[in-house]
Amino acid sequence: MSTPLPARAGRRCHNVLNVLHSAVYFAPEFTQEMAAIGHDHPSAAYFASRAAAMGPVGAGAVTATFFNFNHELVARHIPQIWRTASPEDALAARDRAADATLRRLLGAEAVASAEMAEAARLALRAAEACTRSARPLYAAHADLPVPEEPHLALWHAATLLREHRGDGHVAVLVGAELDALEAIVSHTASGKGQAPKWLLRTRGWAPENWAAAEDRLRARGLMAAEGELTEAGVGLRKRIEEETDRLDRAPYEHLGEAGVARLTELAGGWTMTALAAGAFPDELLGKG
Template structure:
């Protein structure tokens, strides 16, 4: 069955808004304090433990595979060393405690129990339950976690599932387009026109300047990149094709939720995400799903 393009684009837009509700936990002081209590203070170590915790005590190879664009040597410096300080189970609960504290700080104790947040949580969970586990280890691991009772935490949980679901499809689309991790990063950054976020993506994934230039050279050889570091029309078309393929692979949750539910969830999430961003919950350097999909 062909899914209408209007629903695919609506799903991408909804996911982009929900990203602001998911991603903020990586950058709140509450998260830093929770992990510092276990002796995990390095930013990379905290990120790997926080995001990979739901998968259990996996090794560096599994994290590299699931996270895709981080250099394996960078991952291996922190995993499994991080598990000597914080267990995966502790990382999962610490992440949830930090989310609870941060959302209560941003919205207030009464607001986190508002009908709007409860409605958004119900809609997001309905979408998230229709995701596919196959080839999506981060989504599958998050889906195996119990749904929190509190609506604001249930909303974050569902937003995280949806983020990882789209991300898993995005990695498949990148592979289908013949883009290796470095080429994916470089072409993504070029598509963002040199934004501060893009520069941080290039700096923090562990690749050397020579390796990044090697990726740019390979893209130039394919006619996708110009000498001055921008996408050619063919390169821009390839990145559009990747996003459209990601939309199709991510269609299940939005088809299940339906056009009206997707529109309503987007409406509710926009206001919540805007308040989180205004409170500093989505800094420019966040490793987030900009442009619709994650170069995580």
């Protein structure tokens, strides 16, 4: 039987692993690799690389699983992207980008270290307890082979854990009766989300869509006139994260308290290195 972990231990571990996972999508190496197979639009590159594990799916499947993108944006690129390059080509390009990105951000010594191999083993051990049912993005990625090189095995495991948590998080958002844009707007208003300008540009929403979502949140008593969350809104976002933690507890309880602490320590150090190396664009965060 798994032993419960200290509060938020799993979330903290996920957060540092997710930096290593998500940094690849912002890297110049990713842009170059995806452009080389014909995906030179940022949205096309992202949709192709992340959806490829599901096969040549349609726009509806991507909108449903990615959750916070405007379907009109998705449909502008899917299914056309699969006529440009196959899902297998997209996955191979993503793997090459992950390899080059981690080597650049973390350095050759870290990539080749015993600690990297240790972290990969720990993360893969945690992922053993992930479950496929009702978790489509995780389930698709779980069918992919585990890379042999430790830094790529770690990235693969971080991807599994990220998609497992993300699938559960989407279920919680739906249960909270937040639509795609209301979820984004309320998260940003909590002070933990990405900058509105960045989200509008990359998720395909217009300013009037954002304003309408704010109005819907106000009508539910979740947002105040100036755009900050009300007490009820803060409470809802807190419950959403706690319920996401609950649905995502199995991998970290399976790994155990000592393993989670060690994986958090290792990944946390590399996360700081990656952030110091400029892993993410400056305009990603903030209120602008």
